[in-house]
Amino acid sequence: MGAATAMPADTTMRGQDVVLDAVSMVFGDFTAVHRTDLEIRAGEFFSILGPSGCGKTTILRMISGFLDPTTGSVRIGGAEMRGIGPNRRPTALIFQNLALFPLMPVWENVAFGLEARGVGRKQRRERAMELIDMVALRGHENKLPGDLSGGQRQRVAIARALAVEPAVLLLDEPLSALDLKLRQHMRAELKDIQRRTGVTFIYITHDQGEALTMSDRIAVMNQGRVEQVDTTDVLYDDPATPFVATFVGEQNVFRGRVAEVADGFAVIEGPDGRLRGRNRQKLAPGDEAMVFVRPERMQFLNGAALDNVVSASIDRRDLEGPFVNLFLKRDGNEIMVHLTNSGAAGRDLGGEQRVGFAASDALVLPAGELARD
């Protein structure tokens, strides 16, 4: 499906918005989802991102109708969904295990949901072929799922889910069974199919790279709570909490206590000396704080004056093709510096180095829980 942009737009489908209003889910004495509000816009590629067990699938099951929330309401296209079963909601679901019918050819798998809706065989075939074109499987329509590659099977599952023209497509880690290369390829395809259909996609994943590459907006969850909902750029540049800051992308973390605040910046004092960063959350002197700096914002000091400077020795060097990650050790704290291959030339292991960062590239947040690797 290389020429993705040449694929036709499908104008028969339309997305709807999904609103969670003070929704919670309690199992016995365990709260899987604490009181949560979410507004997912019609036609949006929206991801719910978080570690295993944080409540992502539970939210998806409340939207799809397999679970009714303990409190609060789910509305799709403005309509209250409580008491409405999965088959009567304008949603379709794709799981990691695609659950294709092994003895049915591709086109019949795609058309399956239409038969239950009383669509005749000829029309079923026609509609299935349109969707097969859309996911670039023309020529494979008479094959059995077992004769397809993993990525092709994935596309059959997408076409089958779209055949019933859902307003909202729910995807529960659908790429996790694929190898890395195919997974990366399918990200682009999913995004493209979402754009061409205009269907609202709600995508569950624990893989931040996946969420960042595909989504318009992401909700980051931790222990049954949504910590932040934002566009990918805002999540990356302005995470709201230490958990979000460290779950999305790599971070260097420095701890301390706020010593001064002025002009939107805060100076914190800690084991690494005085460090200055943006104070968007208006911390006050005395507050326990953390300073976050992305590895690509760290610089070696070649005479340049920087707001913040720390000395450390290079302990490890990971080559990633055109990029190099250097890991510096300092009193048990590790500092990661991400450089281009040529930028890292001559930075040898062992030597004491001075690295720094601009205050505008650092974010000061209230001290809190970090994401575990």
Ligand SMILES: Nc1ncnc2c1ncn2[C@@H]1O[C@H](COP(=O)(O)OP(=O)(O)OP(=O)(O)O)[C@@H](O)[C@H]1O
């Ligand atoms: N029917 C249930 N009864 C009791 N506890 C449940 C039930 N369903 C889910 N849970 C618990 O709720 C929490 C959230 O589960 P959920 O499946 O939503 O997590 P998740 O974020 O999707 O995780 P994963 O990425 O591992 O699938 C977990 O601790 C889980 O054990």
